[in-house]
Amino acid sequence: MDRAGVRPPAPPVPALDADGNPVAGAPAIVRVALDTPLPTLFDYLIAQAVVPGQLVQVPFGRRQVVGIAWELTQRSEIDPAKLRPVTAVWHELPPLNDEWRRLMAFAARYYQRGIGEVALPSIPGHLRTPLRWPRLLAQRGVQRYRLADGAAIALQDGVPARLRAQRRLADGLIDAGTLDADEARALCAKAPDVLKQWAAAGWVTIETVAVHEPLTGHAGPISGEAPAGDDWTEDVPAHAGSATQDALAPDAGRRTLTTGQADAVAAIRDALAERGGTAPFTPFLLHGVTGSGKTEVYLRAVAGALTEPDAQVLILVPEINLTPQLEGVFRSRFPNEALVTLHSGLAEGERARHWLAAHRGQARIVLGTRLAVLASLPHLRLIVVDEEHDPSYKQQEGLRYSARDLAVWRTSQLEAPVVLGSATPSLDSWRRTEQGRYVRLAMPERASPDAVLPRVGLIDLENERKRQRAVHEGLSQPLLAAMRDRLARGEQSLLFLNRRGYAPVLSCDACGWISDCRRCSAHMVLHKPERRLRCHHCGAESRIPHACPDCGNTDLAPLGRGTQRIEEALSEHFPEARLSRIDADSTRRKGSAQALFQQVHAGEVDILIGTQMVAKGHDFRNVTLVGVVNPDAALFSHDFRAAERLFAQLMQVAGRAGRAARADGPGDVLIQTRYASHPLFAALMRHDYEGFARQQLEERQQALLPPFTHQALLRAEARQLAQAMEFLKTARALAATPELADERISLWDPVPMSMVRIAGTERAQLVVESPSRGALQSFLTHWIAELRALRAPVRWHLEVDPLEI
Template sequence: MTGLFVRVALDHPLPALYDYRYPADAAPPSPGMLVRVPFGRRDAVGLICEVTAHSDVPAERLKSVEAVCTACPPLSEPWLALAAFAADYYQRGLGEVALPALPQALRDPSRWARLLAPQERYRLLAAGRDALPDALPARAQALRRLAAALVETGELDLADARALHPKAVATLDAWREAGWVEHRVIEFGAAAGSPAANAAGAADDADGIAVSVPTLSDEQADAVEAIAAARGFAPFLLHGVTGSGKTEVYLRALARLLDREPDAQALVLVPEINLTPQFEAAFRARFASLADDTIVTLHSGLAEGERARSWLAAHTGRARIVLGTRLAVLASLPRLAMIVVDEEHDPAYKQQEGLRYSARDLAVWRAKQLGLPVVLGSATPSLESWWQSEQGRYRRLTLSRRAVADAVLPAVRLIDLEEERRRGRASFEGLSGPLVAALKARVERGEQSLVFLNRRGYAPVLSCDACGWVAGCPRCSAYVVLHKPERTLRCHHCGWESRIPRACPDCGNVDIAPMGRGTQRVEEALATAVPGARVLRIDADSTRRKGSAQALFSDVHAGEVDILVGTQMIAKGHDFQRVSLVGVLNADNALFSHDFRAGERLFAQLMQVSGRAGRAGLPGEVLVQTRYPRHALYHALARHDYIGFANAQLAERRDAHLPPFVYQALLRAEGRTLEAALAFLQQAADALAGIPAAERVTAYDAVPMTIVKVMNVHRAQLLVESASRAALQATLREWQPALRALRGVLRWNLEVDPLDI
């Protein structure tokens, strides 16, 4: 059959491309264009991957493309190659990679015209920032909402402004005439050509306020020079102790790049959404001569319209610097010239649903594909990256000292809880006497403290000591967590909630009690143990509302908090200038985990949270409560000896034949019963016998997962590994058809390079 046809990738589990007849009266097709096509009984948005003059699909079965998104430039050939590589390596269909990588708004044809139309924007000027708060009547709520949004964001587009005030256009025009805002129209696809700010000296922000630029240390200067001098693919591992100024190295290297190549684009990845505001503020202050829309953020916390506009700014080349979390690694950047991955060790870079990709690994592959430098920064690099640098595949750049002249790494002291108990020294709700005394001393001196406990809620268990009843989730094989402020029991796996029972449901005993401690309980205890201290808790429960995390961190930076209690949200990336003490609670649990990566993660976590102390010249101290003070991990922590710890861990991994010396994949199955899930995995293991490449692959026995049941679904897993990445990939590729033919489970998924086993 002849004519003009396109092969389209759809967000569908099967890896196939689907043939469609291309309309003769439409714009000429090209790979990378978005189209609307019929698929089954519904319409779907797909991506053209191939254009051909022939189709093997019978004419009566061939359907036609219904609409073409011609206003959006096609995705580039390198981007399509990136999506194809990710699909092949992570064993997914091309459409399962390409379509979810696009903003949701672009996958809705009804929004194409509005998204791609010229944008009217209103930007707040310095005069407006000073005048607006006092110029508005107290009862004019809509006006105040509009003004508050302008002050918070600095700029609003017309659609957002109209959502805040019914007469937004007239109001904003009046403010424009008063000199409070400026109006501009951005044509879709128009490139911004402002030069980069010169980071070698002082920069000016948009309102003419000087932004000081710190003097580089010799180590920082050498790192900047090495990155700036790189040409072609050049992977760097920037190993810098906490507070050594890794962000300053990123800023200087990017400034050198943009001075050299004014049209270049850069991608900067951070592990968590709550780190993006401070990074964005630092980048906007340093690159103030760039237009506002040339520094954009991309993460899942953005509203769909905002995310789409940021993505389009990157796709059309308007955005020079894109800051984002892991999903940003798949953003379309046609002039990408440098990639930075901050805190590259963080597990958050590994997606745990859908396409289970590693953003760090894809960033390195993308840099190699395009021939450009990639900088992986961390105080505690992943053992995979450290091993690459040990082998000479990554060039290691070291920052061994803190950037502030009088700032030194904090002293680490271990509090032996068993010794405290033997000597009869009092503790209060898990807070040892030495820790409480240290906290009181900091409050008296006007300094801040940080108490780290990586467990949210009030208590992990609610139990009855009369009959042994323990509150469990009816849908999961897990205990429910007590959340005292909300007076609820909550499952952290499925979200099930119930009120706290008045008595034991089994024996009627009213004396039921919480066991263990979470951040809520520690917050409560600190209010009693350190009277008068201003205590603030930051965790996933206290930061549910949009913008709440940024507001809470602002309170800490403003000095309105004496003791900050939190989970891993406070452990990395934040520059707390007044924190001089860090207390660590309940770290011992990770020492005995079945996960071989638990020690690596604990050490990284403790190094990161320890680094929050003593960053601005104040003497820093870290107190770690433990029952195992002689453990090698704690001794390495006390010496701030990442290198010694990493080399010891690598030696153990080599002897045990564990990553990075072998390559792994994990097949998970979910069934209505555990027996069904295990039976499916056994059949899957049997299917390996007919695959030639599987001779070099080891398949272990299928076992239940740690949390066997979630949402009434039973889960099991099967681990396969090989010393050859090529052999493992070939096996997985041939294994897939056999897996799709198996029945008996609700669903299954295959994860390459798993982090949680």
């Protein structure tokens, strides 16, 4: 700009040819997206042929960084003489297409971030490192381990029974014939080293398979056969591959579809057939009770989509530990289709290879967690979002996006079907079905003809107290008796407590000292087996003190109960029982979660104790009893979504019981509570999600809470709480200025967050809401521009559609 504040006209730049390449002898300009907080693209001179969507290496300050060529232009607001040229272009990688770039642009616009902040982190780190480009091009294969001919007996005899993990690996290899690296590590954490030793002994051969080739020879589904039916077999095109033909065949499984399954499959089939036609885009909400066979509907939907040449499908799951079981089912049904997984648990090189296979269109089935929705899928025809209600689909740091919502938007642009599946849909999605924006597909019965929904019973802890019946370590006598009965019958029990560790706090009875975290507004959790106090928020650890730090009293007592303490109590009650605990502490090592779940499926566990990791998605065929310990805290939370989450959590974990047909009736769910008359439990006992949803939506409509309004949350972090509060007060004052004021926008008063201090940082928040999504977005765009100009001494970020307030 000149001194008068007028921007001079941009100097002309010679035109580009029809393919977007510079005219011979004349410069052109490419606008590049870089991973910076600046909401802009950066202009560079084109020194070689570039097309939008290509990865490029450019100078940025004193560094060389990787960006994405976003668009070509003939003009720049910067003097072309001051522009620097692109350093390198990765021509070997197909450009990121228009559809992917539109998705990134929408996410940046909706979540109020720069395009580069959205687009670059969605690409694996190895692809953003120029030095790794040649190596990635050379690494086009993955290792697979094959049982050598005639080596089964030698392998069985050569692995001692005491080495349980190696025995599981040996049995898995003998059963399947071949295993890939992920499957091997799931069975034995040290699988790569063990398999090298077996290869040296001649028991195993190690080979490399191109990542885009079908990976055959996988073990079947972890949880038994994948059910199938006889739909999807009509009008199969002649070009459909053998794998798809097999998946569509009537004898692909041994189960007949229920009426609900058949109707859902038909609706999705029609949507696939009408893609790109005159029919309006409408997402499907697949509302099926636990055990109703939603996975089978997903399989049929995928089979229908893959009849189209080169088509790709994306299946999203909320948590990493759910991928192995679902992956096994899909590999079993589609043994000759290339399938890759995308989640944060993969090694960087492995994730890069899988992402490349999806980007090149070589992987036809992509299974992943929330980050997979941002993957490049040039031939995407269908997205399935399993457990769509799960809050794990909302990213809680960096770009705070909702994978479920982006999946819906992405398919709307492609006019492709999206299937949102859940036994307890989010109230946002349920409301959209009532408005006619989503199509509800109901599956009210379980898929197995003889498997019925479990009986849900309440154990009133107040009555237990009045009857003077002892409750030992949080376990009531009726619950212990029911578990003892299952042990006698050779059946499995699952005990659910969503609190890991041994006890939430360690205390001193003499002076009242408690194990607070010095850096957070939280207690240090007692982890007895490790003899450590650990903060679950900042990760700080310390040894368990021998005496009270304040008064010297040596009699320190744990307060409350976590999964470790429940496990200890059960081992005392049932010394003969085989116990297994599955939580974030017991599954820290890669592959450990899948190994523990394998033990449960194999019948090597009598009682399973777990957190929310065991509550959803797992098909435990021999679990006939589910016990729920201490769910009451969520009934009185300040979070208006707490009841919705608790109901979903309890219904999901209840669905683990009685999934297999039994002559002695359905499974049982026993919930210990001090508030047995609460309406949430009444709806749960009736398996009445619709009634619960109706009551919750009525309350939210009266209170003008989502989904009847739209919210954004401005958070500020500083060393001193006063600084954070002062910034938010200034931000609120800015919103009232004539340039920004809008009667459709409401701002709450700034308040400290419920968890004020984390890792030594004080936090406060300000809620913005509006009945109009468009008005809210327009306001946020202008408001953020003003906030950036403040240069306040605080860290702040904005979250659109927050789930936690």
